Amino acid sequence: MQRITRQVSMWLMLVLATFAVQAAQARELPDFTELVKQAAPGVVNISTTQEVQRRSMGPWGGSSQDVPEIFRHFFGDQIPFGPGQQGGNDGGTAERHSLGSGFIISQDGYILTNAHVVDGADKIVVRLNDRRELKAKLVGEDKKTDVAVLKVDAKDLPTLNIGNSDDLEVGEWVAAIGSPFGFDHSVTSGIVSAIDRTLPTDTYVPFIQTDVAINPGNSGGPLFNLDGKVVGINSQIFTRSGGFMGLSFAIPINVAMDIADQLKATGHVSRGWLGVVIQPVSRDLAESFGMKDSHGALIAEVAQDSPAAKAGLQAGxxxxxxxxxxxxxxxxxxxxxxKVAPGETVSLKVLRNGKERTQKVTVGDWPESDQQAMQDQQGQGPQTRLGVAVSDLDSRQLERLGLDHGVRIMQVDPSGAAAAAGIQSGDIIVSVAQQSIDSAEQLASVIESVKSSSVVPVRLVRDGHSLFVALRLGGNE
Structure with a gap:
């Protein structure tokens, strides 16, 4: 009997200990209820309307607008069409609707959201937490950072507290409020997974990566820290399914507010510009330039009459x-x-020919138009140690390419050193080991002089843009 009593007592103690651990863990988890109560009034739903050409037939046999409302609610402007049913243009127009989120940053009606939420919109309507619907005008947008500022005609609006995204740490709890799929004021939470994250198409935003559940409609909504302060704008997700897969990206609020201030003041954004095309320094490239570690930004091309060119910066x-x-x-x-204002001077630490130097550059303003691509020409030429066939370029061809020297790659041996370095047919070689190349014979001579198993930088022009590759050569043939 005593043995049974002892076993029951031990079992009860174990159960009580388990409950105590669970209660302690529960107390350690963040409670977002007060945050939501205070912040929700400052979060808005944004709906846009855009006039588009009407498609003649949809999968239900009529106009693409004659679809069941449940599909329109969830798919928005991504209404699925069956094979062969898209039809042609019937000459009319239709309204395309989309949904997003935003938040109020001033009592007199300024609202922050993503540029892609309102891009191309003919009509923007903001729905507040109290169900009021207000027409909004676009103050300005910056597509490079995906930030837009709206303005509604209202006073004494509830605003959100703006935090400092520079203080964020990996592992910190954060929460999002937005309108995924049109469900207003949905709250999700998670942690900061990484900071200063670079995405392939976004070079101006050091994204905050989180595991907060974000879905279509959340775009433009705020990301909060535990103090209830906005630290980011939810902007993108990484997905293969079209929905949330655990990777969400937010624009740091410090970046967004700087853009917003410029948009409110002038309607556009001024950002510093050097006028260079850059590429990463790979391990092989670092070795070819005599560097111990692979770091820095390698200048592959310097635009004519750019701030970089005027300061004396060079490719390489x-x-x-x-x-x-x-x-x-x-x-x-x-x-x-x-981040540098146009007209200001910056001090650059530059590595040139193996030696570090300081270069002063007066930063310019980002130009409106992109650089025009150059056109390629055909030719023939001799074989070199590179494993390529090359041809010389005459003065007319060089002029059309915007170059004053170089040779064209006509063929590439798939098993050769050039192919291993990523050199392609049609590329223009303009320098090898920091020596300018004027002819096929000179190229062969320079390559022949390179020691076996050495790695040298090769500067190319491909599709009108300059880049460097690291060329690793074997023994002389």
């Missing part, structure tokens, strides 16, 4: 720092320069 220079801030990755350079 590696920018290691800006005003004392290290450029550990090439993606960091556009952010550092973009």
């Amino acid at each position: 220079d590696i920018i290691l720092g800006v005003n004392g801030d290290a450029v550990d990755q090439s993606s960091k350079l556009p952010r550092l320069i973009g």
Whole structure:
């Protein structure tokens, strides 16, 4: 009997201990109820309308607008069409609707959201937490950072507290409020997974990565820290399914507010510009330039009459720092320069020919038009140690390419050193080991002089843009 009593007592103690641990864990988890009560009034739903050409037939046999409302509610402007049912243009127009989120940053009606939420919209309607619907006008948008500012005609609106995204740490709890799929004021939470994240198509935003559940309609909504302060704008997700897969990205609020201030003041954004095309410094490229570590931004091309050209920067220079801030990755350079006001002078730490130097550059304003691509021409030429066939370029061809020297790659041996370095047919080689190349014979001579198993930088022009590759040569043939 005593043995049974002892076993029951031990079992009860174990159960009580388990409950105590669970209660302690529950107390450690964040409680977002007060945050939501205070912040929800400042979060808005944004709906846009855009006039588009009407498609003649939809999968239900009529106009693409004659679809069941449940599909329109969830798919918005992504209404699915069956094979062969899209039809042609019937000459009319239709209204395309989309949904997003935003938040109020001033009592007199300024609202922050994503540029892609309102891009191309003919009509913007903001629905407040108290169900009021107000027409909004677009004050300005900046597609490079995906930030837009709206204005509604209202006073004494509830605003959100703006935090400092520079203080965020990985592992910190955060929460989002938005309108996924049109469900207003939905709350999700998670942690900061990474900071200063670079995405392939976004060079000006050091994204905050989180595991907060974000879905279509959340775009433009606020990301909060535990103090109830906005630290980011939910902007993108990484997905293969079209829905949330655990990777969400937010624009840091410090970046967004700087853009918003410029948009409110002038309607557009001015950002610093050097006028260079850059690329990462790979391990092989670092070795070819005599560097111990792969870091910095390698200048592949310098635009004519650009601030970089006027300051004497050259293709092959590696920018290691800006005003004392290290450029550990090439993606960091556009952010550092973009924050500089046009007309200001920056101090660059540059590696040239194996030696570090300081270069002063007066930053320019980002130009409106992009650089025009150059056209390629055909020719023939001799075989070199590179494993390529090359041809000389005459003065007319060089002029059309916008170059004053170089040779064209006509064929590439798939098993040769050039192919291993990523050199392609049609590329223009303009320098090897920092020596300008004027002819096929000179190219062969320079390549022949390179020691076996050496790695040298090769500067190319491909599709009108300059880049460097690291060429590793074997023994002389």
